[in-house]
Amino acid sequence: AGWRQPWVSSAALALLAQVRQDAWRCRHETGRAVLSETVLSALANVPREHFVEPAQAAYSYLNRALPIACQQTISQPYIVALMTDLLDLSATDRVLEVGTGSGYQSAVLAPLVGQLCTIEIIPELAVRAAARLRRWGYGNILFCTGDGYRGWDEGCLFEAIIVTAAVATIPPRLLAQLRPGGRMVLPLGAEHQTQQLLLVTKRQDATLCQRAVLPVRFVPLTGRH
Ligand code: SAM
Numbered sequence: 470a471g472w473r474q475p476w477v478s479s480a481a482l483a484l485l486a487q488v489r490q491d492a493w494r495c496r497h498e499t500g501r502a503v504l505s506e507t508v509l510s511a512l513a514n515v516p517r518e519h520f521v522e523p524a525q526a527a528y529s530y531l532n533r534a535l536p537i538a539c540q541q542t543i544s545q546p547y548i549v550a551l552m553t554d555l556l557d558l559s560a561t562d563r564v565l566e567v568g569t570g571s572g573y574q575s576a577v578l579a580p581l582v583g584q585l586c587t588i589e590i591i592p593e594l595a596v597r598a599a600a601r602l603r604r605w606g607y608g609n610i611l612f613c614t615g616d617g618y619r620g621w622d623e624g625c626l627f628e629a630i631i632v633t634a635a636v637a638t639i640p641p642r643l644l645a646q647l648r649p650g651g652r653m654v655l656p657l658g659a660e661h662q663t664q665q666l667l668l669v670t671k672r673q674d675a676t677l678c679q680r681a682v683l684p685v686r687f688v689p690l691t692g693r694h
Contacts, residue, residue, distance in 0.1 A: 480530040481513045484546055487532035488512065491547040498683050504554045511577050512550050517543075519601065520573040534686075539591045542688055543571040544633060548666075550577075552654045555668050555682065556629040558582050563626075565646065567617030567690070568633035572598030575610060578631070585610045586625070588617035590692055616692035620646045627651060634690040635664045649673045654682075660689040 488509065496502035518529035520543055525535045534545045552574075558564065561583045569575055569589035575598065579585045587610060589595035595614040602610055613621070617632070620642040628648050632640075632655035639655065647653050651671050658664025665681040672678060 477513045478516075481516070484517070484530040484532060485509055485513050488547045488550050491532060492551070495551075495683055499551060500682075501551070501554065504550050507581065508550055508554045508577075511553070511580055512546060514580070515573065515576045517546070517573060520571040520576070537571050537594070538597075539594055540688075541570055541591065541594060543573050544687075548685060549574050551683070552631055552633075552666070553577055553581070555654045556631060556652050558629060562628035565617075565621055565625075565627045565630045565643070566633065567631070567643070569595055569598045569612065570633060572602050574631070574633055575602060576605075576607065579607045579610050582629075583609065586613065586621050586627070587611070588613045588615055588621070590614070590616055616694065618642070618690060618692050618694040629653070630655075632656070632690065633687065635660065635687040636690045639667075639669065640690075640694070644669070644671070644677070647671045649675055656685050656687040662686075 492504050493502055518526055521529050521535050522537055532546050534542045537543050558581045563584045564582045566587040569587040575587050592614050599612040618640045626648040627646055628651050630643055630647055630653040635656040649671055650673055653669040655667055656664040657667045663684045663686055666683045666685045668680045668682055670678045
């Protein structure tokens with residue numbers, strides 16, 4: 470699924486080198502000195518310049534978060550790669566993403582999984598990301614505009630869940646929608662402060678295991694929850 474450029478540009482290769490360096494630099498915290506080649510190749514195949522605002526185009530291939538419309542951000546490529554890697558995805562997985570934003574993380578995830586369901590609370594961003602990803606042929610993404618704190622439709626279960634905005638507590642509906650054996654990554658912590666990137670695993674008996682992976686800084690999850 471998804472649009473692929475026929476070659477990987479030298480800018481994308483340079484970005485990949487920065488991501489590998491960050492993975493090495495953060496190895497003691499993350500426990501991952503290297504990220505999966507499948508994930509890195511998915512990252513390299515997404516032309517980030519099409520996801521950033523025109524005014525930021527010159528910075529597309531820097532390993533940095535950048536501002537997008539509506540006071541939101543497109544995440545740092547290393548963090549996108551790390552969160553994807555932590556989800557330990559399989560080609561048949563059904564994945565939920567909360568916080569579509571620019572659609573960049575969605576474009577990295579979609580080719581690695583069976584189906585991606587993505588929710589964005591700001592209608593303008595949701596419409597733009599859906600149009601962008603549909604235009605490029607990502608046929609396995611379902612889009613929703615709404616509050617992702619409440620999860621996807623009642624009764625849906627996911628092998629993996631990724632939350633790309635910071636939460637003060639783990640949303641209970643998201644935990645309920647995580648299948649036994651599933652993985653969830655999310656930034657946990659107070660608004661406008663450093664948060665902890667958390668990996669939550671639901672064991673087969675539905676008990677939870679949590680690990681703090683890395684300090685991160687995300688925009689807050691908004692909504693009226
Ligand atoms: N994954 C995005 C990307 O690659 O561009 C970056 C996401 S940005 C850091 C966080 C996004 O979460 C913003 O677009 C924001 O509007 C969205 N968001 C915040 N609260 C939300 C909520 N309750 N439900 C769904 N999306 C939410």
